[in-house]
Amino acid sequence: MIRVVLPPHLRTLARTSGETPIEVDGAVTQRSVLDALEAAYPVLCGTIRDRATMQRRPFLRFFACERDLSHDAPDTPLPDSVASGAEPLLIVGAIAGG
Amino acid sequence: MSRVRVLVGTRKGAFVLSSDGTRRDWRVEGPFFAGWEIYHVNGSPAEPNRLYASQTSGWFGQVMQRSDDGGKSWEAVGNAFTYEGVPGTHQWYDGTARPWEFKRVWHLEPSRTDPDTVYAGVEDAALFRSTDGGANWQELAGLRSHGSGPSWQPGAGGMCLHTIILDPRDAQRIFIAISAAGAFRTDDGGATWKPINRGLSSQYIPDPNAEVGHCVHRLAMHRARPEVLFMQKHWDVLRSDDAGESWREISGNLPTDFGFAIDVHAHDPETIYVVPIKSDTEHFPLDGKLQVYRSRSGGEEWEALTNGLPQRDCYVNVLRDAMAVDELDECGIYFGTTGGQVYASADAGEHWAAIVRDLPAVLSVEVQTLP
Numbered sequence: 001m002i003r004v005v006l007p008p009h010l011r012t013l014a015r016t017s018g019e020t021p022i023e024v025d026g027a028v029t030q031r032s033v034l035d036a037l038e039a040a041y042p043v044l045c046g047t048i049r050d051r052a053t054m055q056r057r058p059f060l061r062f063f064a065c066e067r068d069l070s071h072d073a074p075d076t077p078l079p080d081s082v083a084s085g086a087e088p089l090l091i092v093g094a095i096a097g098g
Numbered sequence: 099m100s101r102v103r104v105l106v107g108t109r110k111g112a113f114v115l116s117s118d119g120t121r122r123d124w125r126v127e128g129p130f131f132a133g134w135e136i137y138h139v140n141g142s143p144a145e146p147n148r149l150y151a152s153q154t155s156g157w158f159g160q161v162m163q164r165s166d167d168g169g170k171s172w173e174a175v176g177n178a179f180t181y182e183g184v185p186g187t188h189q190w191y192d193g194t195a196r197p198w199e200f201k202r203v204w205h206l207e208p209s210r211t212d213p214d215t216v217y218a219g220v221e222d223a224a225l226f227r228s229t230d231g232g233a234n235w236q237e238l239a240g241l242r243s244h245g246s247g248p249s250w251q252p253g254a255g256g257m258c259l260h261t262i263i264l265d266p267r268d269a270q271r272i273f274i275a276i277s278a279a280g281a282f283r284t285d286d287g288g289a290t291w292k293p294i295n296r297g298l299s300s301q302y303i304p305d306p307n308a309e310v311g312h313c314v315h316r317l318a319m320h321r322a323r324p325e326v327l328f329m330q331k332h333w334d335v336l337r338s339d340d341a342g343e344s345w346r347e348i349s350g351n352l353p354t355d356f357g358f359a360i361d362v363h364a365h366d367p368e369t370i371y372v373v374p375i376k377s378d379t380e381h382f383p384l385d386g387k388l389q390v391y392r393s394r395s396g397g398e399e400w401e402a403l404t405n406g407l408p409q410r411d412c413y414v415n416v417l418r419d420a421m422a423v424d425e426l427d428e429c430g431i432y433f434g435t436t437g438g439q440v441y442a443s444a445d446a447g448e449h450w451a452a453i454v455r456d457l458p459a460v461l462s463v464e465v466q467t468l469p
Contacts, residue, residue: 009133009158013174043174047158051178052200059157093157 003088028083031074059094107136110458121444145213152203175232182239189251207262219259238288253277278313294342320367330360348397359421368396373416382413406450419462434460
């Protein structure tokens with residue numbers, strides 16, 4: 001079980017609260033977690049990754065284990081503690097705008 | 099007694115304002131989609147409780163919403179806007195070629211006859227259509243690929259397709275407008291398009307009379323007379339009596355002919371409304387006085403409508419999609435401001451009152467006349 005923490009606007013959109021648990025088959029990577037997240041919550045398609053390019057949206061970041069993983073390749077394995085569910089994957093909106 | 103429902107999109111959510119036919123007392127519901135930019139909310143003429151909303155965010159991109167109960171509840175629908183084929187390039191602000199890239203939906207225009215069919219005008223400029231209630235969107239790519247696309251360029255607000263007018267008499271004819279490319283028309287349901295900008299003159303482009311490149315801010319039509327179009331351009335208010343084949347300026351005695359919004363009285367095709375804005379560098383009313391101007395002669399001769407509107411220290415803007423008219427016997431006129439006010443007149447502009455004063459900046463206003 002992967003623990004995903006969504007920013008508040010996306011929790012509202014997905015109609016979830018607190019952490020969002022996600023089951024991932026196979027290797028636990030940014031891509032596999034986001035694929036599973038979007039499969040479970042189709043309304044999130046396009047909100048974290050651009051629908052055309054599948055690139056991370058510029059004002060979002062991926063944090064875990066006190067590290068910024070945003071610039072890791074999408075298929076890089078996430079830390080073991082994220083894969084085991086000990087630590088959450090944080091999807092964080094930039095502090096920007098009005 | 100008939101009633102009205104005003105659909106307001108703002109920088110931080112949507113609001114639904116409701117009243118009976120007197121339009122004196124209003125119920126305010128919202129914010130819906132709090133914190134998101136709502137570029138447009140519009141209802142189906144065929145099924146008024148079917149609403150579509152464009153929900154967008156610099157952080158999270160584009161979400162599309164649909165309501166089947168007049169805005170009480172909403173469901174997200176499809177948000178995949180994929181350009182047909184190789185997107186190609188358009189002009190960027192610095193004159194370089196830039197690939198087409200989807201950013202957001204500016205305007206939604208539901209079909210007059212089918213609640214499941216709705217058109218979406220998007221940035222970067224293109225026209226999409228859904229025939230399944232918003233679940234899936236297909237580009238009408240003939241517009242973008244008709245030939246002039248590589249020369250289109252963005253206005254200050256982005257290269258947006260902001261106006262969609264469906265001809266009420268001819269289902270194959272659609273008018274659209276793009277900032278800053280101009281106005282276009284299809285006569286075959288969107289397969290092929292032609293620029294309709296003859297007569298426009300814009301001093302801010304190298305050839306003031308070019309076929310494309312004009313910053314058209316808004317088009318308006320009266321449904322009883324679909325061959326007559328009115329236009330608020332960047333500067334200039336214009337009119338066409340031949341479905342856009344040619345245009346003539348009708349700014350007449352307007353104190354300034356810069357502006358964004360323009361609309362037509364519901365029952366009198368020769369009565370039109372604009373909100374003059376000081377200039378392209380000062381987006382607020384002249385002299386701090388918020389004035390709607392009305393022409394009852396189809397242009398040229400204009401009168402200021404000020405009763406109930408602030409006549410000092412007012413420096414708001416009225417954006418292109420932020421004016422609408424209802425269809426009650428005594429036509430109601432509505433507009434929203436970047437200061438968060440939504441003003442209504444229940445007597446065709448003679449008297450005005452604010453329905454609300456302190457919303458987030460208003461991006462769009464639509465009104466539905468309900469039984």
